[in-house]
Amino acid sequence: MKTFKIFGLLLLATVSVGHAQDINQAKKAIDAEKYEEAKTILKSILQAKPSNGMASFLLGNVYLNQSVKDSATISFGKGLAATEAARFNHIGLGQMDLDRNDTIAANAKFILATKDMRKKDFEEYVYVARAYMNAEKPNYKAALAVLKRAIVNNPMDAQVQLALGDAYYGLSNQNDAYKAYRDAFSADNTLLRAKMQLGVLLKGAKSYDEASKAYNEVIAINANYGPVYRELAETYYKIARNKPSKAAENFKIAIDYYQKYMDLTDYSIHSRMRRADFLILAKEYKALEEEANKMIELDKVNPRIFRYLGYAAFENGNVDKAIQSLETFTSNPASKIIAKDFQVLGLAKIKKGTSADGLAIDPIAFESGLVSIKKSIEMEPLAVEDLNEVGKKLFGQKLYKEAAAIFELGANNAESKTYLDDNLYLGLSLYYANNKKDVKPEVAGLQKADAAFDKVLVASPSYYEAYIFKARTNSLMENDENTIKFYEAYVAAVIAKGTEETAKPAVIKKIAESYNTIGATYANTDKVKAVEYFNKTLAIDPTNAYALSSIKQLK
Template sequence: MNFKPWKLSFLVALSVSGSAAFAQSAQTAQKSLELERYNEARGALLRQGQSPEAMYELGRLYQMREMPDSAAFYFSKITPNADSPMSLVAAGRAALAKGNEAEAANQFDKAVKATKKKEAFNTLKLIAQAYAESDVKDTAKAIAYVNAAQTANKGKDDLGLMIARGDIYQKSENGGGESMGSYDRALIVDPNSVMANYRKGQLYVRSRNFNEARTSFEKAISLDANFAPAYRDLAEMYYFAKQYDLALSTFQKYMSIAEKTPSTNAKYASFLYLTGKYPEALTEIQNVLKTDPNNLTMNRLLAYSLYENKQNDLALPAMEKYMKMAPANKIIPRIMSIMAKC
């Protein structure tokens, strides 16, 4: 499973005020981000114009979609006051998106210095969350900001900060215990936190504790029946546990509520292949390739599925096409062995 510890809610931490109408729209957009409905969220945010809040959330959106250049572009557009804490935090996030950790730390430190004492917790929390949503592996700086935020909050646990703390510790090799403890603390703050339960499920999957993972995912789903990521991760968990029928039915539930995009369709095609539904996988793969003909994964799975479906006359040219498209470091040895059998 590709764990990305993102999808946190930021509105309560933003120090820039806005109208009630904007706040409501921003909350709607952020909910869409949590549900991984990125096109829906993007539309809602673009309708708000170039407000700092909208640009900040668009930066996060593109970071979640692993498009760092676009993320940095939107973070860099928050310039109504270049010395405001939010602008400096955004500049730090833009640097993180580009992989410039030193510049990010410089901007974050400037943001803290520019923050009034009564707003210190908000700024420190935003910085902690910025690290939580990044690919930074060295967590020392991030944890220092978490601790500073905790101090600024007079030692009181905050839901978003505890989730960020857990996500940061998940980046370290031996951080599982601290991470789980953070999510438990988040649930003391809010026992009905969908995200904290979801995060616990992900952590349990990583430790192969499937019973506890299922309990956490099902709790998240019971709190929000439309929380699509929990269905997807639960389906993957069933696959790891070799419960293929449950895996497929749960993934189909995910597909019924997830945003319809080429990406989600590609995930479904991959899942059909993994669970041995080769004819169905072929149909979905071919549908994805109609709109994204150069998708490397789908071209590889097309060749695999044709072979598994005993259509060797079509599998061989599909494999040859994939070999021409794929960089040398992307070619998987299995495709060579299948080509030899066709």
């Protein structure tokens, strides 16, 4: 009997060690972003031992990471009823409170999780800090405050230092982040994420070559560590954006690295979505369409797939599918809509209403598209920056009225990097829209054009071309005083540039236009002044037919 008891105790110890090993395996799988593998391990632990609260907590965290909140809630709830490490599950539920912006409820749960900690304990603090950092609205200051409590008794624990590095990185404190990541790897040289994060810091500092070297050092230690290939993919994406001459080459490298990341992690719906997000950044829409179609085979109800289908269909020329997919996505209450969703939907509607030759747009379709685009700007005001090229394309097609409607959206946002360009093209679009033989000039539109050119001159006083367009715009409004004023301002600005500028044929033509228009304006009220300006034209263009004819008539 005594022998049996000893054997029983040994067996119990073996089972405990086995579960500890499984938990560590799950943690390693989570760190390696093998989330499906981690879920399998954790579910196996819980099937064998439902009282393991840590397994429930880690499983809930994986679900949270994958945005499967219902499953996360169930897992944390079961974990609270466990007899071992149940307190950790308060942390998971606390993070969900943070996601709902309920910091009071979250803090209450964090207190429950940490109130019975022993002096040597610290893991609870690390997970509370991560809850603050992983929330939909990260709070890195709160995370740092919690981690400083963990440092007291465990200053050199690798996980504490790794979390510290992440908190400092979130606060843009590069120096302290670097030290913490370095200390984490020194404390545990199997913690590859800490070493990888040193490369992430370099990437953030735009030292892309040095970042790549740092990642390759990680690969030299373990070539099967998947996350490092994702970081390499994102680094080469940034290199491609910064080196347009080699963009295609570097985008391909980035895509290949991302494929390697997928091969080493998993092909779950959530991993596929992460890759789809990257394909959008890289503008690989053919690959995106293939990925989206694979995803819908795996999960026919996840609304986010319709975003990918919509984006890909729009870029690949299938506007009907784009509209259908994005309307399905944006009308679903479960969807987390971003500004780009409405923007692409709006552009798809406009594209559908555009004639085959590109010379006309159905006004109803255009207005419907504009409504969706305005929704995107309500969500993200700087979304206007993506519309500048859209407006220029319409302008190039001589669809001036529609171009003006697009440019006006950016012309009202002084924070936009396209603000100056949008105002210039808004003014030009409205001017050309009203300067047609079969169109009666619309004063309200011309006044907007005049105001847009004023903004251009405020933002860029040396851009003297704005003066001539202000003069032309006021001429269409039959505002003689301002017409003369701004033509004279144009001539003065050009002359101030020097003889090299005034000798240019295009400039001579515009100076002649200025003198001729001023002369014509004076013709009915002051013939002497009118002749004076026509003679100024002839001084720079002796054969100018309009000036010669006008002088002849006035005499």
